[in-house]
Amino acid sequence: MPLLDMPPGAIGFAFIASGFIASVFFAAGAMVSCDMLLLMLPGVIVLPPMALLLMELVLCASAAPELSSKAQTAAEKMRDFMGKSPDYMAGQAPARAVCPAMGNTGQCSLGINSMPGRNPAPGAACAGDETRGSVMAEKKPKRRVIHPWPLRLTHWLNALAIVMMIGSGWQIYDASPLFAFTFPPLITIGQWLGAAIAWHLAFMWLLAVNGLVYFIWSAASGHFAKFFPLSPRAVWRDFTAALSFKLPHETGVYNAVQKLLYLGVLFAGVVIVISGLAIWKPVQLWFFTDLCGGYVIARYVHFFAMTAIAGFFVVHLLLVAMVPKVLPPMITGGRIEP
Amino acid sequence: MKNVNRRSMLFRAMALGAVSTLPGCDYEDPAHPDIADKFLHAMSAWNDRVQEALFDPHTLAPTFRADQITNPPRFNAFYDISQVPVVDPATYQLELGGQIQDKSPWTLAALNALAQTSQITRLTCVEGWRVIGEWEGVPLGDFLRRIGADTTCRYVSFKCADGYYSSIDMPSALHPQTILALKFLGAPLTPPFGAPVRLRIPTKLGFKNPKSIMQLAVTNIYPGGYWEDQGYNWFSGS
Numbered sequence: 001m002p003l004l005d006m007p008p009g010a011i012g013f014a015f016i017a018s019g020f021i022a023s024v025f026f027a028a029g030a031m032v033s034c035d036m037l038l039l040m041l042p043g044v045i046v047l048p049p050m051a052l053l054l055m056e057l058v059l060c061a062s063a064a065p066e067l068s069s070k071a072q073t074a075a076e077k078m079r080d081f082m083g084k085s086p087d088y089m090a091g092q093a094p095a096r097a098v099c100p101a102m103g104n105t106g107q108c109s110l111g112i113n114s115m116p117g118r119n120p121a122p123g124a125a126c127a128g129d130e131t132r133g134s135v136m137a138e139k140k141p142k143r144r145v146i147h148p149w150p151l152r153l154t155h156w157l158n159a160l161a162i163v164m165m166i167g168s169g170w171q172i173y174d175a176s177p178l179f180a181f182t183f184p185p186l187i188t189i190g191q192w193l194g195a196a197i198a199w200h201l202a203f204m205w206l207l208a209v210n211g212l213v214y215f216i217w218s219a220a221s222g223h224f225a226k227f228f229p230l231s232p233r234a235v236w237r238d239f240t241a242a243l244s245f246k247l248p249h250e251t252g253v254y255n256a257v258q259k260l261l262y263l264g265v266l267f268a269g270v271v272i273v274i275s276g277l278a279i280w281k282p283v284q285l286w287f288f289t290d291l292c293g294g295y296v297i298a299r300y301v302h303f304f305a306m307t308a309i310a311g312f313f314v315v316h317l318l319l320v321a322m323v324p325k326v327l328p329p330m331i332t333g334g335r336i337e338p
Numbered sequence: 339m340k341n342v343n344r345r346s347m348l349f350r351a352m353a354l355g356a357v358s359t360l361p362g363c364d365y366e367d368p369a370h371p372d373i374a375d376k377f378l379h380a381m382s383a384w385n386d387r388v389q390e391a392l393f394d395p396h397t398l399a400p401t402f403r404a405d406q407i408t409n410p411p412r413f414n415a416f417y418d419i420s421q422v423p424v425v426d427p428a429t430y431q432l433e434l435g436g437q438i439q440d441k442s443p444w445t446l447a448a449l450n451a452l453a454q455t456s457q458i459t460r461l462t463c464v465e466g467w468r469v470i471g472e473w474e475g476v477p478l479g480d481f482l483r484r485i486g487a488d489t490t491c492r493y494v495s496f497k498c499a500d501g502y503y504s505s506i507d508m509p510s511a512l513h514p515q516t517i518l519a520l521k522f523l524g525a526p527l528t529p530p531f532g533a534p535v536r537l538r539i540p541t542k543l544g545f546k547n548p549k550s551i552m553q554l555a556v557t558n559i560y561p562g563g564y565w566e567d568q569g570y571n572w573f574s575g576s
């Protein structure tokens with residue numbers, strides 16, 4: 001099981017590398033033929049999480065009864081990396097229950113252990129089950145997911161929409177640049193203005209409707225509470241701590257810098273939709289155009305909102321790369337111990 | 339065995355994703371639409387419907403002061419200014435077709451004799467630039483009613499001297515600011531700017547303002563357009 005010996009950092013590295021390779025592969029494809037991006041971009045976005053899921057699958061399936069002690073500690077590290085509470089197996093679970101994708105019910109989150117032939121013993125869902133089951137029976141603690149599914153769904157759909165909107169938006173910008181530069185066609189979506197506009201006006205629906213669903217769900221479920229309280233002092237404290245790599249990551253809790261970044265990008269998202277409507281329909285939706293200070297200014301507003309979101313995107317990915325263990329919960333949901 | 343199914347579905351979806359990236363596709367070739375093209379066309383048709391629903395016949399495009407007019411005006415076409423067709427105003431006739439009672443052609447003099455209206459409005463190009471200009475001419479709605487056009491039809495289509503063609507929806511055609519322009523900046527239209535007759539419709543993008551119109555038809559059969567057939571959104575309202 002060479003994979004189990006991999007240190008957690010290697011998984012993070014593998015994730016980023018696979019994402020990079022996928023991007024290069026798809027970008028090359030995009031250059032050869034033209035608008036295959038409808039099929040490619042989901043690939044670029046879906047492939048890295050898939051690679052990660054696959055890894056989890058392999059790890060899960062290969063967690064056999066006889067583990068070397070070295071592999072065992074690696075697996076424990078892995079469990080930590082995967083966003084699970086490191087001490088959930090404090091009750092001396094047997095070594096063979098080290099599937100890192102298992103919650104403390106002993107169920108592998110991917111369901112591998114219920115596959116025929118994989119079960120160490122027929123009838124037992126997972127080897128660690130009985131031991132921990134008895135511990136569980138006394139407390140019956142409830143576990144919460146770190147990221148509920150509506151959040152995960154809207155988050156990844158939004159990532160797709162943002163990539164498509166910014167890529168095609170750059171191509172549209174190039175037809176009539178606001179500043180003394182244009183975006184190289186290599187990184188734009190749509191080979192000519194007509195195609196770029198078609199992509200832009202198609203994916204705007206995903207961006208807007210998905211965003212609306214997110215806002216409604218967040219308001220209804222109280223999710224917005226995660227962004228508060230927030231004070232400039234806390235932002236400064238966490239910012240300086242992060243710069244000196246002293247900021248601890250608390251599972252399921254956003255630090256002040258994150259809160260500020262998220263609120264900022266949500267605001268930019270609202271601005272980009274309103275300014276977009278303002279330049280799409282300056283006559284029928286004149287109130288949006290007026291709100292943005294007229295058609296001419298609305299174009300700048302739209303551009304700067306894009307800049308803000310693109311900037312957030314870069315910082316966001318850097319932060320995720322720095323603390324890669326936050327990523328799997330954004331895909332699988334993760335678990336918070338009570 | 340729900341989990342097994344789910345996993346095999348996952349792999350199948352991945353395989354499908356890989357295979358479906360293989361066939362070539364280009365939105366530049368409208369004759370050979372592929373998956374992406376079909377998706378984009380469907381979304382464009384949806385956007386047409388949304389814009390038709392959004393269209394309010396009483397909402398006017400913004401108007402501007404004379405000192406805001408863009409000077410010199412900007413020429414734009416799908417060819418160079420040296421290739422602009424020149425139509426002889428003396429022999430010019432506007433031909434009519436489709437669901438119209440009186441299809442006798444119109445001379446420039448006859449069009450000039452009709453009640454005129456003028457506007458200082460902004461022409462916004464699909465590329466993002468815009469110019470402000472002054473146009474004067476016959477309100478298209480007045481003209482359609484005078485020739486006995488069936489205004490319950492869906493489309494008004496235009497064919498131009500340079501081979502350009504386009505079409506608009508009937509509610510937009512009847513909008514008070516939609517005119518058959520005969521004058522630009524106070525003087526009769528010049529060839530680069532659409533002489534002798536052009537459509538001026540400030541509630542739509544620039545390419546929906548065909549120049550040097552030779553034929554006008556009213557129809558229920560979708561007429562498309564030069565750019566529209568290549569992928570620009572048909573309604574393209576503002």
Ligand code: HEM
Nearest residue numbers: 045155158159162226254262265309313316320326327330
């Ligand atoms: C493919 C690239 C992306 C990756 C890998 C990614 C990853 C993540 C992860 C791991 C989290 C959870 C952080 C935590 O629990 O501490 C998160 C949250 C978030 N991300 Fe992303 N993200 C991506 C793209 C985007 C884009 C393009 C946007 C918006 C423009 C965005 C907006 C957000 C927001 C607003 C949150 C907070 C969600 C909430 O609690 O409401 N992400 N992202």
